[in-house]
Amino acid sequence: MKTFIKLPAVMTASGLKRTAIFNGAKHRTFPRPFRIGIKGIVWDAEEIAGWQAEKLAHRDDPLVSRNRGPYKKKLKTSNSAASE
Numbered sequence: 001m002k003t004f005i006k007l008p009a010v011m012t013a014s015g016l017k018r019t020a021i022f023n024g025a026k027h028r029t030f031p032r033p034f035r036i037g038i039k040g041i042v043w044d045a046e047e048i049a050g051w052q053a054e055k056l057a058h059r060d061d062p063l064v065s066r067n068r069g070p071y072k073k074k075l076k077t078s079n080s081a082a083s084e
Contacts, residue, residue, distance in 0.1 A: 002044060002045075002046070003044075003045040003046070004036065004042035004043065004044060004045065005042060005043055005045050005048065006040075006041070006042055006043075007021070007033075007041065010043050010048060013048050013052065014030070014048065014051070014052070016030075030051060031043055031044065031047035031048055031050075031051055
């Protein structure tokens with residue numbers, strides 16, 4: 001028997017916020033939800049567990065750095081030294 005989980009449980013299991021979950025589903029980097037009714041949206045618990053296992057398998061991968069990615073803050077450069 002399959003187990004379906006709703007968004008609050010997915011957020012707890014993944015540590016991600018709502019927007020990141022839906023963006024990940026859109027870009028196929030996170031399991032996609034499906035409808036079980038007019039307003040009901042759920043995820044397959046096994047797919048979420050598989051996503052977690054994949055993340056754990058790559059946590060020591062040297063190519064995956066915690067400080068790199070699309071959300072890395074850019075360092076501000078000082079133009080005051082150049083203008084003097």
